[in-house]
Amino acid sequence: MWILKRLLFPVLMLSIVSGCAVNKSSIGGFNLISVDEEKQLGDKFAVEIEKQHKVLNDSEVQGFIDGVGKRLLAGVREVDFPYTFQVVQDDSINAFAIPGGHTYVNTGLIKASDSETELAAVMAHEINHVVARHSTRQMTQRYGYALIASILLGNQGELSKLAADMFGKAGTLYYSREMESQADYLGVETMYKAGYNPQGMVTFFNKLEATGQSEPGRISKYFSTHPATKERITSIQEEISKLPPKSYSPDSTSEFSRVKAKTKNL
Template sequence: MRALLFVLAFAVVPGCTCSGVNRGDVNLVSLDDEWALGDELAAEVEAQTDPLPDAAAQAYLDRLGGALAAQTELADREWTFTVLDDAAVNAFALPGGHVYVNAGTIAAAETQDELASVVAHEVAHGAARHGTERMVKAYGLSLVAGLVLGDDPGVVRQIVAELVGQSALARFSRSDEEEADGLGLEYLAAAGYDPGGMAAMFETLTALRQRAPGPLERWFATHPLEEDRIEAARQAAEGVEASGPPATDPKAFDGIRQRVRAEVPAAVTS
């Protein structure tokens, strides 16, 4: 398994301009299989993590995430959004429409537009099907097909452990990251959130990291924030208007963030 993960972390697909439904690439895993695999991985995430016991924060994320997923080409599929009881700033997407956001990410965001930008980025990974693309490239189609059939619970456990603890599998390629930023920005604006929230969140995280790096290490391991990425997000947002009011209330966000900060006191806050 270690060897497989090593391959995964350093897999390079020569000349791949990929990917996902959004770039017209052929994903060898059917959507039905991807959603079945996602449910299996999600069950394992539930075994390895704790949800934040805060119904209001969970309901808020459901509304925000649902509004973003509704902008994707896979809006007719089932999506789930879960706040995890973890003070570290982190978020990840499983194949099959499952998105997880650590409480620490809610605590760190200055505005709901900033939080929405993180969720939009993860929704974009899901909609572009980056997870199954990477898994097929790394493991081969037959192993992934076996996972869909539940043949290899040990591998499922390992994949989820890597995702939850960050690391190899969560680290998408640079082109996947760029695609997720670009699509995420479109979803943000279409759902009524300020597309400028993405560059703002990058700046918030960069500032927080300078003050207290610990809880942000996972984030920066999987989402390197070079200045050019921040600048790209800034430029992409220029001239893009949020369409209509967002599905969630900025005041509700402020209240939820205040409570989440108390619930996960180890979170870095600004």
Template sequence: MAAAGVAEVALVKAEPREKVGAIAPIRETTGSAPAILTTAEPTVDGAVTTEISQKPDASEDAPVEPAVPPIEPVPDADEPDLESLPEAIATPEEPDPEAIPETPAEPSSDKPEATQEPEEELSPAEQERLRILTEADRLWQQGQYAEAELLYRKVKHPGQAIAVRDRPAPIFDPALLPPAGQVYWREAEAGQAQNLPTRVLVPLQLLTSQFPEFIPGHLRYSEVLLQQGEEEQIEQALLALEQATTLYPEEAELMRVRVTALAEQRQYLEASIAARQFAVLNPDDPTASEFTLLADTHLDDFQDRLRDRLTRNAIGNALTGAIGFALTGNLFGPLSAIQTSVLLLRGESEIGESIAGDAAEELPLLPDDEVVAYVNEIGQRLAAVTGRTEFEYEFYVVADADLNAFALPGGKVFINAGAIAHTNSEAELAGLLAHELAHTVLSHGFQMVTQGNLTANLLQFVPYGGIATDLVVLSYSRDMERQADALATRLLATSGYAADGLQNLMITLGEETEDYPLEWLSTHPDTAERIRNIDTQIASNGYNRYAFEGVERHWEMRRRVERLLPDEPEEKPEQSSTEGDE
């Protein structure tokens, strides 16, 4: 049984307190124009307030560009400052090893002193690659997307993906189809008249794959698949609709059919996310308000269903006392069955706020305003397109040299500063944040409790290195990891980052840590399979891997972190296996 007072901490909302390294929740402004995230100067206590301002309406004659580029075009941007990159590529002079970028606010007096100047060990090929990526990012920031893509293609693995803007313009009249496409369409109509599903599906599959610009083909294909009523056909229809809406995200009818299909399969959260993303990315569409209403409606459906499950399970939980939050430190103690039930019935945000508040006091948060603001800017940009606007997203940077991150229910994300030191670009770091955000957006941790797994702990705590609160591992299933990877990759693509940010992070870390696996990889199994799955997703959905990488600013932050943290993490004792990892 939990000690008295510990339970109160979890059940009663804590009073506001100063949290160095914590991020204030995002605030939204009203209006129909697309939102641009701006980050104000950090305050003395390390909190950064992020606001959403309005983006001017784009001209109808403007060329097709990514829906949410990470940085507004800057026509007269200066040449990139190569001195902020690793010393090996800052030519011709050696940079001042003591030069650290200035923080926007007054520097904190309690910042740790640098331990040792990090040494970059880049080969000439790596130096040249960073130089090209820096130039490509500069062009991307200026809105010169075609020129930037040419440079990205020089140094990035091609995969199979094709940039979305290379797709042909959508057509709706069968008479505008090439002869082969018209034949497919006539065959499908003939098969439908004879009520022969096979004769309908085969030509429609060929039509949608060879002539994806014909929107009625996607609508008819998914309709016939859904009418079959079999699980395999339903999954195929949902996949086809996702592919079609990715290729043509501005087509309201495609998105409406997809949202309806998801809701009919009781995938209410996915339906809500899809509807809200359309409304956010197409604010000038006359149906935007309709999709906002659909998003709210299906979110209510999702929460009602979750609440029903939770209520039923809470009764058994109160009788058996089987569930608890088991941690070995004093972060917060195990809760009684009734206390846990009351907390869970308050919802995801209440759980996340309770745990995050205690974790923020126990964990050694990084007292560097500029690094914290950098992580917050990336995280809030990704969070803005998740569709879960009821969460208050907060991002915390832990002063730990290992690469690790975890998300709590309700939009609370913790990331080690070592994650910056282990990543090569802003897109890779965004991939890590997007993956953790996906877990909280998809309510994975919360669903583990509500779906009957009441004998398992929601959080498993693994201490090491003398720090009582060093690692939190959520024992996600393989399906949950697959879903998080898929949503994270989609978030990257819709936020204007290179869609392969998460994939490249996994590849890089897999190569660098064969002998000593990093915590984040070791608790996320089957890395090779996940890399293949992401590559397939990028190719089949037409995500653009030749988009913004963000190497220059990231290397500034990387060098800053390396000065704040020890060069080598302390050797840690062998950890016990975590329950639920597969």
């Protein structure tokens, strides 16, 4: 029995210690795909995505989304990738980031946001899926490293298939609950550091939760993978309450209003 105790104790301690290490505030973690490979993969996917979605070509909208993206990047922990930001002409409320930092925002998301801060909240969440390298980890788990490696070597057929499967109009890249809660946690931190009031994440998700109850059909697939549940909103609120008080920039700008008005007419 004493042997068992002596053996169990270190194992128990180890699991407690490693349990603490695997927390949402740590972005490290094992990934079979290197940062360089992820960059290459991202560039390949971006070409496919831009065939499958209609990217908006408007200098004012582009300038605005670049501005929000750049400002958020100033608040992330690490910038390993050359991030790009684009608006996709699509009325469903959605935003997604692919490997390597290419980030896409639907016009439907801009229309559903009541302020620049609310839009920034969803973007901050997406950017942090990239910062914590969730998509490559999830892809390796779902499809296996061999398939990813074959795409890196130029397997065009698999590339198109995977791009549609994960990021196409009906595509679904599901993240684990832990990854989602980490992207929320880091998203709050990013907004705070970038001078956006992280409360915008709460107001946006509260609004969506209400819409989800009254008109579930309006909530796109983004919110089926990112449910605005009371539990999620409460934990975001808890993280915000731990932050030292700070004065934030105004929630909205005339630039946002102009861009929003423009997307309404598309």
